[in-house]
Structures are given as C-alpha cells and as structure tokens.
Amino acid sequence: EAQVTQNPRYLITVTGKKLTVTCSQNMNHEYMSWYRQDPGLGLRQIYYSMNVEVTDKGDVPEGYKVSRKEKRNFPLILESPSPNQTSLYFCASSFSQTLNLNYGYTFGSGTRLTVV
C-alpha cells in the first residue's frame, strides 16, 4: 500500500530533550515536506526537500532541523524542544514538486507532540 508513515503517533517530552520524528514514504517520491498544524492557524510548512540532499526552509523553520540522506526518509529533528513546539505535525510527499500540478500530495497520519 502506498503511504507515508510517521512515528511516533504521540509523544510527550520535556523541554530541552532532543527528539526525532521519523517520516518514510514507499512511493519513490522526490518531494517531501513537514508541516505543523495549530488551532486557528491551519498548516504551516516547516521544511521541505526537493530530492536527496536538497532541503530548504519553509515558513516556520526555527527550532527544527531535517535531513534527506535517502529518498524515502525525511526525519524531523528538534534539538532542544520548547513548549511552543507543542503541535500536531504532518509529513507529506509528492512525486515531484516542480511537476506537481497533476499530482496530489500524500500525508502521513500525524504526530501529536507535547513538550512540557
């Protein structure tokens, strides 16, 4: 089954303790992206990747890191989480961002992160 898999689904952590949220897709998609969803703000892009070893900042990158060493994986890293990073996070992928006009995006099921 074609899908984007995020882990974990739920995570409660303490301020300053490094964590990684994994994202993996099995569709050979070039483009991957991370979003955070907050009430009243909709989804905002954190980072995106056009292909392996190519990443760039989205709208709200502060406090986050990403890497794209392999095509299928795009982990989101919080080096020192803070309470304002408490949010619902989504990973998404698409066949190609430059040719995406005829392709939709596939989203993961989300990771609910709470930082206390």
Added chain:
Amino acid sequence: AQSVTQLDSHVSVSEGTPVLLRCNYSSSYSPSLFWYVQHPNKGLQLLLKYTSAATLVKGINGFEAEFKKSETSFHLTKPSAHMSDAAEYFCVVSLGGGADGLTFGKGTHLIIQP
C-alpha cells in the same frame, strides 16, 4: 505569492441538506487547487483537485468543487450531507516550487446536525 481564504471557520448543516464550504484564493499564476479533509484524530485525505482541466471537479464521497477564475473561488459542495462528513476541511493552493508549493487555508469545521 499565493494565499487562500476559507470564508467560514465553522459551518453547521442538517443531515440531508446541501453543504457549501467557501474558498477564495489569490495567485499570480494559474494555480492547482485542492480540498483535503481531516477527520478527528486522523491524517489529511485528498478529496479532489483542480489542475487546469475541467472547471467542475468531482471528488470522493459525493463532493465536488467548481473553479471560477473570474471570482478566484474554489467552493466545495455536496448535495446531501451525511453524519460521516463531520470533519475539518482545508482548501489548498499550489503553484509548485519550494516553499510556496502548498498554501493551506485555516480550515472550516463542518458540523452535521441530526
């Protein structure tokens, strides 16, 4: 730059009555437009997409949307609401290319009254 405005944060309809969720967009170029649905505690699911083909787009679960360039609108409709339609709906515009790839509206919460 591109932007999306969902005109209603909440819409409440009775089961069996029509649904209208409004979306206006702003874009310098010909955009692609999507509607996504998010059920409680679930991920985002693509309902339908417009990519410069037919202006009336049919999606899953009986939903459809009409692209009106003159009004810069992409409203989502369904003739008869079902209880299972209760969810959050997002209108999304895409030009392609990097950080502007996807711009989400803030969402419309659809409530279905029995």
